[in-house]
Amino acid sequence: MHSETVAQLKEGLRARRYSAVELARSLLARIERAQPELNAFISIETEQALAAAAEADRRLAAGNAPPLTGVPIAHKDIFCAAGSRTTCGSRMLANFVSPYDATVVARLRAAGAVVLGKTNMDEFAMGSSNENSYFGPVRNPWDLTRVPGGSSGGSAAAVAARLVPAATATDTGGSIRQPAALCGVTGLKPTYGRVSRYGMIAFASSLDQAGVLARSAEDVALLLGAMAGFDARDSTSVERAVPDYVAGLNQPLRGLRIGLLKEFFDAGLDPNIEVLLRTALEQLRAQGAVLQEVSLPNLPLSVPTYYVVAPAECSSNLARFDGVRFGHRCENPRDLKDLYERSRGEGFGPEVKRRIMTGTYVLSAGYYDAYYLKAQRVRALIAADFARAFETVDVLISPTTPTAAFELGAKTSDPVTMYLNDIYTIGANLAGLPAISIPCGFVNALPAGLQIVGPHFAEERLLNVAHRYQQESDWHQRAPEAYR
């Protein structure tokens, strides 16, 4: 059962080849077994999962079950779920039990999905290696000495190791796509505003977007359809009909105009990844796609721009964690200042502190114009570059990451090197564009990813291209040997 996709599980459950409870039990056992080596989960919710699975079986038997009934998933521990511990990977929220459901959580529950647990992540989604979790690092199922990527490292590792067929995730600068690439799975960051942010603990509100990690574009399409759509509780969610993402998967690619970014093939890109990418592009061309080179001259500025905008927003978003109403509170505070300083000093890890300090600095009087305002201007230029590119091409293709998974500890001492891992992914966040990462081969037995970026609300098109590629390749079906 664990090797089946969401699409297959849906069929298997409806055909009663196995019950939702059997399925949940089987995957929960895998999760328990894998936990000591992968550490992909922060909370394994056996009891609630089995209750939900039993309910799913009743609904399946009654014959009025919604589309994903009984399909097991996991949520990144950034999504609030009523009655469930929601830590955001932080000591600050280590004991925080959410009193309410995020919209994503509520919608997937309404669609019938059974949640097996909450996955590990970089603290407050800040990181590219999952080494910043208060609950310890996640390990890459392809090589336990290596990182799974971040910040959605737990979700990516869990999907790659066949612990769940799909998991929710979030992406602020590449946090879905980069771990998807490093773990050899498919990950979609939708258009900003496509999926509600309500109940998703904010890192950088203008960049954060919820999405899905799964093993195929088809599975991503199935989950996205259940998650997406306008939510009156998120003013930045967009009132726009949700298409049937599955229906469009098989459209032929004849005439598809693919843009190749000049700026993506820079120094720093592992030549082996470039070879894989060019091979994949040939395969798409064989299906009728047309390739052309395009230039986004301001894109190389995306990393510094991001590391001004995102910390600025995070410095404000994380101010609510003050030890007053919820979350970590220091022992015996002497006074208010002591309460703030020790609660926050103890509750946040070093990377979160670094970003809060950076963000506070760039918003300060006298520095605002030079940093925050300038970054917003560059952000607008980058968005304009993308808009111009999409006048001549339908999608842009690039590597997802410059290298395959690196070893644990390799980049922890140098945050800037770590930040450069997001060089290919950040642009889509700054411009609010949808982007998907799909497996495109292996470098030294480690997976590599290919990224497809589209114009706003082009999720259907991205899934279509990804699906057609996956019809002609089997990279996405490969599993790490220990988790087959």
Added chain:
Amino acid sequence: MAWETVIGLEIHAQLATHSKIFSSSSTTFGAVPNAQANLVDLGYPGVLPVLNGAAVRMAVMFGLAIGAQIAPRSVFARKNYFYPDLPKGYQISQYELPIVAGGHMDIVLEDGSARRIGITRAHLEEDAGKSLHEGLPGLSGIDLNRAGTPLIEIVSEPDMRTAKEAVAYMKKIHTLVRYLRICDGNMQEGSFRCDANVSVRQVGAEKLGTRAEIKNINSFRYVEKAINFEVARQIEVLEGGGKVVQETRLYDPDRGETRSMRSKEEANDYRYFPDPDLLPVELDAEFISGLAAQLPELPDQKAQRFASQYGLSPYDASVLTASTELADYYEQVVRELGGEPKLAANWVAGDLSGFLNRDGLEIGHSRIAPAALAALLARVRDNTISGKIAKDVFEAMWQDQQSADAIIAARGLQQITDDGPIKAAIAAVMAANPGQLADYRAGKDKLFGFFVGQAMKATQGKANPARLNELLKQLLGG
């Protein structure tokens, strides 16, 4: 040395919406602490603000009423600072692009002089919660019921020169927001309060002096006292060779003084930036003109109408239009009475307002209804009673809530208009005062008043004063 005072006010008016500006919690005052704070108000992880359209409409109406520009696009910004009653660690406000900019308010002072006060801007923001200390030794309590209540902050130009002007301006804004029904104006509950920026400079100087900001004053009386105290303090500092420090001060009504709260050096850097959780507020011309069409008759328009329609002085007209309820009361009295607008104005602005003030009542709770007051004034008009007796009747009506006619009949207060009894009274007074009579007849005209008084007393004040005068003149002349 002659000093000039410069005052600017920042008025915070709570908007009378049913729910909060960014959440669905109720805004009703006085609930059990934290009973009206939902997850959004508590700043829980993951929650998001959603703008209340009613607050936007109210702010636009205010802007239209002060002749301001309504921004086609305004932006919410975060004002970042840590405080326990500020749950998110930032207040959602407007900074660079407020919804209302560039209006004005005309004020009329008691001496009838008029001044125009510029209004720089008015922006929407959320209120903070409250910290509670009473009954919690060594602890602070937090009540977040008020957190997220919508406010408009109305920022004036530094156009006021005296505390009285500041009070007149604040009262006028108070009048306006109640006319517009966008704020209940309840100052005890903090629905309407202000910060006063006060500085002094030498008369003739162009540059403004260093200002102090007096925070959170919640009564008209305290505004006047706080400003006067602060002006005197600053002049004393300057005349003593010192320098006024830019700082935030608090007014202590018990001691009648302002005290330093924090200096500019200790001031927060609020790190304002646009709130990424909220879209810019974009308003089209149709929306704005739709609200303009819904504006009620505004205080100035009503005062002008009262002056021309009823022949009232500008000051009386402004007093009678201080609230729609008072203005409506007045107009009802005139309607019931079928005229006599000046008589009605004197009574409504005079005796009635005096009794309301004395008993601390709003006009809506007046113990004398407009029709009852009109019935009393009708008896003055038809000479049944004199104006002086009417005051006694009014007081009796206030006490017993009986009609004027009932009180007049029961107490036999009808004016004596028949010549017979008046003549008899005059004759008796003349007989009793032969000396004065002789002096009067010898040319001491001033004694006429003495005879008026004596004769009036002899009729228990009920003689028609005009007829009494006429008859006295005849009879005293011999």
